[in-house]
Amino acid sequence: MVKKIAISSGKGGVGKSMLTANLALFFAQKYNIVAVDSDVDAPNLSLWLGEENKWSDKETISTKKKPQVHNDKCDDRCSKCPEQCQFKAMSWENNELKVNRFLCEGCGACQYFCPDGVIEMKPVNNGEIKIKTTQKGFPLVVGQLFPGETGSGEVVTKVKEKGSELLAEEDDLMLIDSSPGTGCSVIAALRDVDFVVLITEPTPSAYEDLRKVLEVVDHFNIPFGVVINKADLNSKLTTKIKKDYQDNFLGKIGYEEKVYELVSNFQPIFESDLEIKKDIKNIFNQITNKLWSDPKRKEK
Amino acid sequence: MKIAIPVNGQKKGDLVAPHFGRAENLMVYDDQKKTYKFYENPEAAGKEKYPPDFLHEKGVTAVICFGLGEKAIKKFNNYGVKLYHAKQGSLHHNLEELKKGNLDKLYS
Amino acid sequence: MSRIKEIAVTGGKGGTGKSTATILLAKKFFQAGKKVLVVDADVECPNDYLLLNQSLSTVVEKAYAQFPTLDKEKCRQCGLCTEACPNNAIFQAPGEYPVFNYDLCDGCGTCWNVCPYGAIIPKKKEIGKIYKNDIKEGFSLITGAAKPILEETSPVVQKAREVARAYAQEKGFDLILIDTAPGTHCSVIRALMNTDLVYAVTEPTPMGAYDLDLILDLVKKLDLKAEVVLNKAGVGKREKIEKVVRDYKLKITEEIPYSKKLAELYSRNKLSEFKY
Numbered sequence A: 001m002v003k004k005i006a007i008s009s010g011k012g013g014v015g016k017s018m019l020t021a022n023l024a025l026f027f028a029q030k031y032n033i034v035a036v037d038s039d040v041d042a043p044n045l046s047l048w049l050g051e052e053n054k055w056s057d058k059e060t061i062s063t064k065k066k067p068q069v070h071n072d073k074c075d076d077r078c079s080k081c082p083e084q085c086q087f088k089a090m091s092w093e094n095n096e097l098k099v100n101r102f103l104c105e106g107c108g109a110c111q112y113f114c115p116d117g118v119i120e121m122k123p124v125n126n127g128e129i130k131i132k133t134t135q136k137g138f139p140l141v142v143g144q145l146f147p148g149e150t151g152s153g154e155v156v157t158k159v160k161e162k163g164s165e166l167l168a169e170e171d172d173l174m175l176i177d178s179s180p181g182t183g184c185s186v187i188a189a190l191r192d193v194d195f196v197v198l199i200t201e202p203t204p205s206a207y208e209d210l211r212k213v214l215e216v217v218d219h220f221n222i223p224f225g226v227v228i229n230k231a232d233l234n235s236k237l238t239t240k241i242k243k244d245y246q247d248n249f250l251g252k253i254g255y256e257e258k259v260y261e262l263v264s265n266f267q268p269i270f271e272s273d274l275e276i277k278k279d280i281k282n283i284f285n286q287i288t289n290k291l292w293s294d295p296k297r298k299e300k
Numbered sequence B: 001m002k003i004a005i006p007v008n009g010q011k012k013g014d015l016v017a018p019h020f021g022r023a024e025n026l027m028v029y030d031d032q033k034k035t036y037k038f039y040e041n042p043e044a045a046g047k048e049k050y051p052p053d054f055l056h057e058k059g060v061t062a063v064i065c066f067g068l069g070e071k072a073i074k075k076f077n078n079y080g081v082k083l084y085h086a087k088q089g090s091l092h093h094n095l096e097e098l099k100k101g102n103l104d105k106l107y108s
Numbered sequence C: 001m002s003r004i005k006e007i008a009v010t011g012g013k014g015g016t017g018k019s020t021a022t023i024l025l026a027k028k029f030f031q032a033g034k035k036v037l038v039v040d041a042d043v044e045c046p047n048d049y050l051l052l053n054q055s056l057s058t059v060v061e062k063a064y065a066q067f068p069t070l071d072k073e074k075c076r077q078c079g080l081c082t083e084a085c086p087n088n089a090i091f092q093a094p095g096e097y098p099v100f101n102y103d104l105c106d107g108c109g110t111c112w113n114v115c116p117y118g119a120i121i122p123k124k125k126e127i128g129k130i131y132k133n134d135i136k137e138g139f140s141l142i143t144g145a146a147k148p149i150l151e152e153t154s155p156v157v158q159k160a161r162e163v164a165r166a167y168a169q170e171k172g173f174d175l176i177l178i179d180t181a182p183g184t185h186c187s188v189i190r191a192l193m194n195t196d197l198v199y200a201v202t203e204p205t206p207m208g209a210y211d212l213d214l215i216l217d218l219v220k221k222l223d224l225k226a227e228v229v230l231n232k233a234g235v236g237k238r239e240k241i242e243k244v245v246r247d248y249k250l251k252i253t254e255e256i257p258y259s260k261k262l263a264e265l266y267s268r269n270k271l272s273e274f275k276y
Helices: A016-030 A080-084 A152-165 A184-190 A204-219 A231-244 A258-264 A275-291 B051-057 B070-079 B091-099 C018-031 C080-084 C110-114 C154-171 C186-192 C206-221 C239-247 C260-267
Strands: A003-008 A033-037 A057-061 A064-069 A090-093 A096-099 A119-124 A127-133 A139-145 A173-177 A195-200 A224-228 A249-252 B002-007 B025-030 B035-040 B062-065 B082-085 C005-010 C036-040 C059-070 C120-136 C139-146 C175-179 C197-202 C226-233 C252-257
Touching (some): A003 A016, A003 A184, A016 A033, A016 A195, A016 A275, A064 A096, A080 A090, A127 A152, A152 A173, A195 A275, A204 A231, A231 A249, A231 C260, A258 C206, B002 B091, C018 C036, C018 C197, C018 C226, C018 C252, C036 C154, C059 C154, C080 C110, C226 C239, C239 C252
Parallel strands (some): A003 A195, A033 A139, A195 A224, C005 C175, C005 C197, C036 C139, C226 C252
Antiparallel strands (some): A064 A119, B025 B035, C120 C139
16 A cells, blocks of 8 residues: 655755655665655755756646636626625726735635626636656656645645556555645645654754644644754754654754755765765664555565 | 715716825715716815815715815814715715615714 | 835745844844834744744734634525535535535635525634734834644734734834745735835755745736845855846845854854854
8 A cells, every 4th residue: 555755844944855855765766656746836856856857747737716807797896896805805996896816815705796797717727747757767746836826735736646646556655745834735735644754953943833833743643753954053952852752753864064065966965975864864764664564675 | 965975987887986185076976866966076176175165065964985184084074974984896886885874984 | 104114035945044034134224223123924834033032922913714604594405505615625414514624714705605595604713813022122023823724824924914014103113024934825925915125035056046936936926126135155056046036137135154153043043143
């Protein structure tokens, strides 16, 4: 049975995509995997994998509809639309009903305000899904929300579905890189996963945000593990976090400035000889032990 | 009762103007005769008549708009004119809402 | 009364240093004699109060949204609401009353508008709190904090900005600095709209460049003025960043040099000790 792991953090920039990419490379040595980038606002997974921007398949998707206003049908110019819109996206201007497309959530409630059919909902292209086979041979599915469009949660759901479509009988694992925060796109990324890897760093901000994302994880009752990245930055706080989450602790990753150089040259840590590669390998081992009682030992 | 509403246009389906002082016209509705009358806004036209005085002469006892300057509020209060907060929408719609009692007082 | 200048600090990519830049910029303006109000509009994970060594204790306002409740006496179990809900947040077993799943509900109001029997009544529920911290004379912080497990957090951003504007008028602040969330989705948009200037904070990595392009695209769509702040300058490669900045006909107007010292001070909430 295919397992699904999400990597999340609460705080942005602590190393979700870095970890997802390098875990994927470790997993790919012995397991059949699919990697999914569901950080649809700013997907970076392919960059951390050292992959070029070349895709075998690009599909524009539409998960949202937006209102089209037929002003000629409006007799009354009543206040229902500006008042009933819960997102305050409608207003009257120059005798026409205007929808602010950046405030509009595309919920479609407005088509029901008006019995005269002034509002018609029309689908909009709000994102795209890109697919390729990585250099190591596993599929990578990336979701991208078009900037300014709404529906990030739904785009995430679509990207995960695409990832699932690519899973074959013999596949073992789907790795999902999620977005920062705790909102609808994170909720969509965490839905139906078997395990969440929560990555943090020893700063008060990240520690606090970890607590927040854990509320979501606990709410959905998903087993989780904690990784501390850039652990040497503040050894005191690292010790505290390790203690606070000792039952779920997966490991720590050291802080190396050389990472910036590697990453700027599109070289994954997996392909370097940095110390932190060993740190990530330990975490990989911990995760496989948690997921499978009999993790694969033999080469594929 | 005569009700005045600022408007940029001359139809009952036109929208209540966002700024009283800069509105092209002042519409005066007679709720007995059910008529809409459009007058050029003396303030916008740069004419010498001050709108509260102008409307008072026309027998207006209620005004629906989005906001007023302090001087105008004082004048209207002195004339005993009732002030109501307009809703986004047409003149016609706001008059309907006033009839139903759905408009809040302005500056009460 | 002239409107108080509002500057947003954003980035697209997480971890580029939005909050750090916001605090350092706020300090800079304050030391130059301006009265500064910082607004933390990263309502899912607000951090500015931590960086400023504050605690969130003074609630000045609450943010609300409307959520559906069922009047069973009026409900005829017609199923229209279940069908119409754009978030699949209503579940109705055959012969039963519809049940609302508030985890999925974003309060759009489709259900109560579509119900022919007026059986769905919107009820106001608190979705977040707005906190105030007066740090120094002429330096204050407004924080928006959304409740967890919320589908829709932009109304909290909206509220935080409204509270900030009113407070700024009341106390005579010169400038409002808005720290936004990472990303380009609706709550970021609400934090950016109607500002006088946007600082896009980035870092000299391929990820930084990729995401800078996305956020600048959004800022352009919103028709806002922008300047780029290059954080962690000195590591990685800046060519890609410079190309993106050129493509959008913008400039890098601030550079915060990379320093392990800054990173360590940040990890101890001692940003105020950093000499910038």
